[in-house]
């Protein structure tokens with residue numbers, strides 16, 4: 318008589334744990350930040366990009382904005398999109414682009430030493 322509730326308790330615990338696991342999986346960090354109102358702002362400063370991971374969609378037009386919040390000139394090279402932006406400190410540069418090929422790519426600042434210092438990020442194009 319006593320054993321049945323205990324077993325049910327264990328089963329309940331296992332079920333709850335399973336729910337917890339699936340909840341965690343659902344809350345996993347996304348692949349990167351997507352555009353907001355068709356615009357994706359990439360902030361550059363010494364020595365990083367924010368966000369360091371962005372997500373675009375194939376066939377979806379996006380305006381990529383490089384905003385230089387740093388104290389020296391920075392650029393961003395999204396080679397796979399054929400896009401390169403460059404901005405003086407406190408300034409910004411932007412370009413409209415429509416990614417066509419799904420995949421995982423990298424962007425980076427091409428000024429000497431900047432990439433090595435951490436100015437590199439990832440972007441993905443989903444289909």
Ligand SMILES: [Cu+2]
Nearest residue numbers: 391392426431
């Ligand atoms: Cu730089």
